[in-house]
Amino acid sequence: MVKMVDAPQGIEGQGFFATSLGKVIGMARANSLWPLPFATSCCGIEFMATMGSNYDLARFGSERLSFSPRQADLLMVMGTIAKKMGPVLKQVYDQMAEPKWVIAVGACASSGGIFDTYSVLQGIDRIIPVDVYVPGCPPRPEQIIEGVMKIQDLARNESLRRRNSDEYKKMLESYNIETQ
């Protein structure tokens, strides 16, 4: 059975429906997130299960994986990021168009995990801003779906002006990311 998304709050009458533009855009964005899977290790395997028919991330409007960062909304970093990989990840993030969200799946992407060593980045939040962290080593598909649903909440409720705010620009500048 196909379950449709509920309409946002608004005023409804015969032949018209009025609501705020932000709510409509938020609803559309939240239910059509295109993920870019940046899978480097075992968390990536769990993501494959998440995309498969059993867990089926398509139910949340995210079945269209984008392997080009230019068309992706959601960067899913799944796995250990070596320091040598850091600049690559940062470039991928740079190439994504606003609005963009980042989810760090698993202990390694979130904090370096068990790899407390000179060669491994101790959490991707050292080079790019992260919206949602999913704990686990590796997390189960249910947890990854929970993380994506948190991103949906963020997308649904985000102010349309947030990405133009000084606060947001300052945050990007703190990561040495150029602002458009």
Place this chain on the structure above:
Amino acid sequence: MTAVNNESVLQMLKEEFTEAVMQSDTQYGMLSVEIPADRNTEIVGWLKSHSLINMGFLTDVCAVHYPEQKGRALVVVYHLHSWTKNFRMRIKCFLPAEKPEIATMTGLYNSANWMERETFDFYGVQFIGHPNLKRILNMDEMDYHPLLKQYALEDETRDDKVDSFFGR
């Protein structure tokens, strides 16, 4: 025809190079011979071109750091394999930490190219004559050789780990 085994190869090396066979021992059934660092290509080249021993394959090049040994702090280890005789052995060359320089094996074995770069990357051993001696596994910006024991294995930028939690 002489059999190729630990004893016969050691005997042949001693006859050919006499004092250059500085030390030898056998661990887990594998012969290990220490030779002077400045004669590595000569002796390994001899082992490779020897019609009987025929060490045609360089399995591995690696280094070990012994910081407490003055003048012999670094050792470069070559693992050799003779496919025709199914015989393996190790060659060790000790180097001082102040001047870790040794001739490259790339002239004898193409496989040395990758492995010597790796050894340089992690231990800072300078392989004289290597065609492209630069970092291979670590990031290019790294300014030290991480497997030398004076450097911590852990990432030193973390401040959320209290020593008492980890028994350190």
